[in-house]
Amino acid sequence: MASRLRTVETTSAACVQGLSRKFGARTVLDDLDLEIAPGEFIAMIGRSGTGKSTLLRALAGLDSGITGTLTVPGETAVAFQEPRLVPWKRVADNLTLGLRTPDAKAVAAGALAEVGLTERAGAWPLTLSGGEAQRASLARALVRQPSLLLLDEPFSALDALTRISMHRLVLSLWERHRPAVLLVTHDVDEALALADRVLVLNEGRIAHSAAVTVPRPRDRNHPELTALRQRLLTELGVPAEEPSAPVEGDRS
Amino acid sequence: MSASVHDASAAAARPAVAAGATPPTRRAEGRSRRDGWLRIVSPIALVLLWQLLSATGVLPPSKLVSPTTVVHEGWTLITTNNPSYGTLQYSLAVSAERWGIGFSIGTVAAIILAVATGLSRIAEYVVDPIVQVLRSIPLLGILPLFIVWFGIGELPKILIVLLGALFPMYVNTYAEIRGIDPKLGEAARTLGLSWWGRIRHIVLPGGLPGALSGIRLGSFASLLALVVAEQFNTNAGLGFMITQAESFLQNSIIVLVLVVYAILGLLANGIVRLIERKALAWRRDFAR
Ligand SMILES: Nc1ncnc2c1ncn2[C@@H]1O[C@H](COP(=O)(O)OP(=O)(O)O)[C@@H](O)[C@H]1O
Ligand SMILES: [Mg+2]
Numbered sequence A: 001m002a003s004r005l006r007t008v009e010t011t012s013a014a015c016v017q018g019l020s021r022k023f024g025a026r027t028v029l030d031d032l033d034l035e036i037a038p039g040e041f042i043a044m045i046g047r048s049g050t051g052k053s054t055l056l057r058a059l060a061g062l063d064s065g066i067t068g069t070l071t072v073p074g075e076t077a078v079a080f081q082e083p084r085l086v087p088w089k090r091v092a093d094n095l096t097l098g099l100r101t102p103d104a105k106a107v108a109a110g111a112l113a114e115v116g117l118t119e120r121a122g123a124w125p126l127t128l129s130g131g132e133a134q135r136a137s138l139a140r141a142l143v144r145q146p147s148l149l150l151l152d153e154p155f156s157a158l159d160a161l162t163r164i165s166m167h168r169l170v171l172s173l174w175e176r177h178r179p180a181v182l183l184v185t186h187d188v189d190e191a192l193a194l195a196d197r198v199l200v201l202n203e204g205r206i207a208h209s210a211a212v213t214v215p216r217p218r219d220r221n222h223p224e225l226t227a228l229r230q231r232l233l234t235e236l237g238v239p240a241e242e243p244s245a246p247v248e249g250d251r252s
Numbered sequence B: 001m002s003a004s005v006h007d008a009s010a011a012a013a014r015p016a017v018a019a020g021a022t023p024p025t026r027r028a029e030g031r032s033r034r035d036g037w038l039r040i041v042s043p044i045a046l047v048l049l050w051q052l053l054s055a056t057g058v059l060p061p062s063k064l065v066s067p068t069t070v071v072h073e074g075w076t077l078i079t080t081n082n083p084s085y086g087t088l089q090y091s092l093a094v095s096a097e098r099w100g101i102g103f104s105i106g107t108v109a110a111i112i113l114a115v116a117t118g119l120s121r122i123a124e125y126v127v128d129p130i131v132q133v134l135r136s137i138p139l140l141g142i143l144p145l146f147i148v149w150f151g152i153g154e155l156p157k158i159l160i161v162l163l164g165a166l167f168p169m170y171v172n173t174y175a176e177i178r179g180i181d182p183k184l185g186e187a188a189r190t191l192g193l194s195w196w197g198r199i200r201h202i203v204l205p206g207g208l209p210g211a212l213s214g215i216r217l218g219s220f221a222s223l224l225a226l227v228v229a230e231q232f233n234t235n236a237g238l239g240f241m242i243t244q245a246e247s248f249l250q251n252s253i254i255v256l257v258l259v260v261y262a263i264l265g266l267l268a269n270g271i272v273r274l275i276e277r278k279a280l281a282w283r284r285d286f287a288r
Helices: A002-007 A052-059 A091-096 A104-114 A130-142 A160-177 A188-194 A223-235 B002-013 B019-055 B067-079 B088-119 B121-136 B139-150 B154-178 B182-190 B195-229 B238-247 B251-279
Strands: A014-023 A026-036 A041-045 A067-071 A076-079 A148-152 A180-184 A197-202 A205-211
Touching (some): A052 A180, A091 A130, A104 A130, A160 A188, A188 A223, A197 A223, B121 B154, B139 B195, B182 B195
């Protein structure tokens, strides 16, 4: 795993070395290393409170209390669990907020079309459904043409059906624009459906890294995914469900 | 005013209500527009009753003159220059100028203070306690002090109007800005908005609902302050008319000026409502 990280070091989309973050006496991120290759889709899982959001906020430049080295591209965009649309700006104006391209309006219209929200361009954010708001939030991140896209549990508040269509949307957007993606989720299946690599955050570090090579779109019941799921759940401290599946080794 | 603060947090809490909201919304909107007309009925009925009581002699003119007398008195004062009062429009213009200057400066000052205290803990600790202390002093009690300090010219009157506008404006705007979801500011930073950009796109529009309730309350408070201020050492203005009428025992003029005040108050309220309808459209559809 370590050697794999090293090989992409020169051309990484983001590089984190020795990142630590303490809240009072509590160490949430502890000397964490992470490297993200350009265009790579990474999913990060971890139990609640392990510091996933803290890491993402650090990468987004929102945390001034970190120590360590952090190299991120200038074009970093974030979509949060709550869409965080500015309620007094219409959807299209939310997209162009802070956007410094000359043809911002056209770019925004294009992004809204991509997420299927053209008809809601003039709507007030408070009139959007949860799924629509989240798509608008994605579009707002996309118009910035990020080379690093940070997603903090953006689908966890959505219903199951909406979530599936959001997965498809994110994949198609990623395939078209090819940003490096760091998706934080607590849903192992979501991670397995989307990512090239799944990381497990535990005790302030990347405790486990698993490459997912199954081509997309992925069948949830693909044997490789089933094995990986079991492995990841074990990493997360969830005991195996089927008695037949042995708990592979201990993690040390 | 507390209602507006509440709304802000509801807005921040967000989509839960969402998709199906459009049809009931339209109905609610239609109802409120119809309500607008219904609300005029009872005041008109009251005026008619007043006229009826005057005409039948139940209300003697020595206590309260009839509405028609008030209208007639008003017309006379508009068309002729009364030696004791001047014309009504002149008095109105004098008062309007005092009010306009005091109110605009008070409003701008309140917004600047509210943005400062809403954004900075230091400014909050410095400014807010002072404003709260000053606010708890009855405004009209300060007037004699102002007259001692600044004489009997325009300054004390304008100052008292200014403070009348400033306090409610400040308190409401400050509360609203404090109520803005910090996550919104964070999102704005990830969108690359500068400090000024965040003030302009997040803080100011976010504080607007509070500022508008502040304007509504402040316009009443400052008008009240003006009325009283104009009754001391003045030789022009609406309050001056009342003082004059009082010394001449001219009940009809006193009532006339009170009616003018009522109209001014309603006008101010109506203007703020209009602005709210436009500027707060983003949350009008949001059920309370
Ligand atoms: N601003 C903060 N002040 C104090 N503690 C914090 C702060 N932000 C996060 N924490 C703590 O850090 C830990 C990790 O939080 P977080 O990164 O949000 O976890 P998650 O993995 O669920 O996203 C939690 O225990 C949380 O209580
Ligand atoms: Mg989190």
